[in-house]
Amino acid sequence: MSKPLFNKVLVANRGEIAVRIMQTLQEMGIRTVALASDPDLQAEHVRMADEVIHLPGQKPAETYLQGERILVLAQALGVDAVHPGYGFLSENATFAQGCAEHGMIFIGPRPEVIREMGDKIIAKDKMVEAGVPVVPGWSGDLETDFSVIRAKADVIGYPLLVKAAAGGGGKGMRLVHQASELEAAFSAAAREAQSAFGDARVFLEKYITRPRHIEFQIFGDHHGNVVHLFERECSIQRRHQKIIEETPSPALTPQLRNAMGNAAVKAAEAMGYTNAGTVEFIFGEDGSFYFLEVNTRLQVEHPITEMTVHQDLVRLQVQVAAGLPLPFSQDDLRQDGHAVECRIYAEDPARNFMPGVGTLDFYRPPQGPSIRLDSGVREGGEVTVHYDPMLAKLVVWGKERQAALEKMSWALSRFAVLGVPNNVEFLKAIIDHPRFRAGEVHTHFLEENPVDLKPVETPIAAILAAGLSSHILRSRVGSATPRVQEEHGIFGTTSGGFSQTLSPWAQGGAWRQLVCQK
Ligand code: ADP
Numbered sequence: 001m002s003k004p005l006f007n008k009v010l011v012a013n014r015g016e017i018a019v020r021i022m023q024t025l026q027e028m029g030i031r032t033v034a035l036a037s038d039p040d041l042q043a044e045h046v047r048m049a050d051e052v053i054h055l056p057g058q059k060p061a062e063t064y065l066q067g068e069r070i071l072v073l074a075q076a077l078g079v080d081a082v083h084p085g086y087g088f089l090s091e092n093a094t095f096a097q098g099c100a101e102h103g104m105i106f107i108g109p110r111p112e113v114i115r116e117m118g119d120k121i122i123a124k125d126k127m128v129e130a131g132v133p134v135v136p137g138w139s140g141d142l143e144t145d146f147s148v149i150r151a152k153a154d155v156i157g158y159p160l161l162v163k164a165a166a167g168g169g170g171k172g173m174r175l176v177h178q179a180s181e182l183e184a185a186f187s188a189a190a191r192e193a194q195s196a197f198g199d200a201r202v203f204l205e206k207y208i209t210r211p212r213h214i215e216f217q218i219f220g221d222h223h224g225n226v227v228h229l230f231e232r233e234c235s236i237q238r239r240h241q242k243i244i245e246e247t248p249s250p251a252l253t254p255q256l257r258n259a260m261g262n263a264a265v266k267a268a269e270a271m272g273y274t275n276a277g278t279v280e281f282i283f284g285e286d287g288s289f290y291f292l293e294v295n296t297r298l299q300v301e302h303p304i305t306e307m308t309v310h311q312d313l314v315r316l317q318v319q320v321a322a323g324l325p326l327p328f329s330q331d332d333l334r335q336d337g338h339a340v341e342c343r344i345y346a347e348d349p350a351r352n353f354m355p356g357v358g359t360l361d362f363y364r365p366p367q368g369p370s371i372r373l374d375s376g377v378r379e380g381g382e383v384t385v386h387y388d389p390m391l392a393k394l395v396v397w398g399k400e401r402q403a404a405l406e407k408m409s410w411a412l413s414r415f416a417v418l419g420v421p422n423n424v425e426f427l428k429a430i431i432d433h434p435r436f437r438a439g440e441v442h443t444h445f446l447e448e449n450p451v452d453l454k455p456v457e458t459p460i461a462a463i464l465a466a467g468l469s470s471h472i473l474r475s476r477v478g479s480a481t482p483r484v485q486e487e488h489g490i491f492g493t494t495s496g497g498f499s500q501t502l503s504p505w506a507q508g509g510a511w512r513q514l515v516c517q518k
């Protein structure tokens with residue numbers, strides 16, 4: 001076997017994405033280091049890693065967001081590269097820079113690119129320079145006389161959006177229906193942006209009605225090659241959060257796909273982009289498309305690209321970070337078939353999607369040809385309040401869209417979960433919706449097409465099909481929640497800053513953990 005590209009990689013994340021990244025790293029012969037907060041000491045990603053850095057505490061701010069502490073501990077372990085996953089520190093330019101300062105490679109784009117793309121005004125200006133279409137709008141000094149701003153808004157037209165330059169997660173964003181609301185919305189957005197991001201800069205943007213969210217996967221290497229790996233349609237959103245994604249987009253003709261793909265590559269070239277990224281576009285009902293933002297990381301929904309383009313994006317990220325050229329050119333890439341992803345959340349659709357916590361008493365996802373599950377949990381595990389309630393991503397592939405949707409509908413009907421509320425039935429109702437089946441989606445689909453929110457637990461038929469014994473089922477239905485024995489209780493003593501424990505669940509003793517504490 002040839003020498004691995006890296007000796008040891010830290011996966012600075014948790015949950016399903018940490019598991020998914022480690023899987024590829026292990027295939028590549030690379031040793032893996034996980035992070036573990038207190039509630040995660042028994043989590044899947046921690047069990048999977050060769051070594052573990054323990055970050056005492058529960059909240060992200062005291063654990064997974066402790067960039068400098070993580071880097072110091074990783075360096076002490078001899079880590080040579082860091083994969084940040086998504087969320088947490090993945091789009092933190094200071095962390096990316098810190099990796100280099102601690103002698104480690106950051107598996108992602110350059111810190112300057114992360115910084116620039118984190119500023120929506122700078123990012124838009126860059127795109128205008130590169131000739132990429134952006135949503136018409138206005139940006140300028142906050143001290144500008146308001147009569148000037150009002151005149152600009154009249155030119156843009158209503159409705160329009162006030163958006164924060166440093167925005168994220170919809171914060172600092174206001175929809176303005178008419179001129180009389182503008183000044184109040186402008187000040188409110190600036191105040192919110194100041195308190196959320198410490199940066200009050202806001203700008204104006206035309207509001208595109210009933211748009212689609214269509215994004216392109218981009219990839220650049222350190223040898224000047226930039227490609228796109230086609231689109232993902234992510235219009236099914238709840239409170240600006242994507243919940244179902246598919247590729248190809250039912251809205252794109254080959255001509256439009258080509259035009260948007262070229263724009264995405266132009267955007268990436270203008271930034272000198274390296275590694276994996278996503279160019280998000282907003283797509284109007286008239287077929288016009290505009291740059292929205294660049295996500296400088298691996299996307300949650302990357303598996304649908306992997307299933308249709310037959311590439312492992314994490315493997316590519318590692319190869320590019322190690323200095324290898326991309327192993328293909330644009331002309332080598334094709335979309336094959338259709339892939340759909342559903343995000344399985346521990347949340348209760350009948351109770352305003354309240355996050356669910358508790359023990360996963362029963363967890364049997366469906367299996368079958370062309371079904372992929374990216375999961376960060378296991379039966380018997382605990383779902384806590386501390387982190388994102390996403391349990392898993394269910395991904396299916398079909399030769400064409402209809403076949404993929406039929407498979408997804410079947411797979412959801414066989415997704416058996418007991419112990420925490422979940423959105424499986426809610427997702428199935430969307431997948432089976434005639435409008436969704438017809439591909440008539442936009443970002444307000446769920447507001448315009450409310451689905452029946454009643455069932456929150458897996459139907460009994462699915463549970464039986466998944467093999468739960470009727471004995472346990474009876475005890476469940478009889479309201480007594482069956483206890484699943486927590487088989488593992490480890491993490492031994494610490495000595496000084498480090499402790500070593502031999503995992504009791506690894507037969508043969510090949511599996512060793514090095515637990516570092518602060
Ligand atoms: P954030 O970084 O806060 O998530 P984005 O700019 O990515 O903000 O926008 C979030 C969501 O808001 C988009 O996915 C889209 O649904 C909607 N949105 C953003 N800009 C516009 C626009 N100009 N017109 C209509 N909807 C928009």
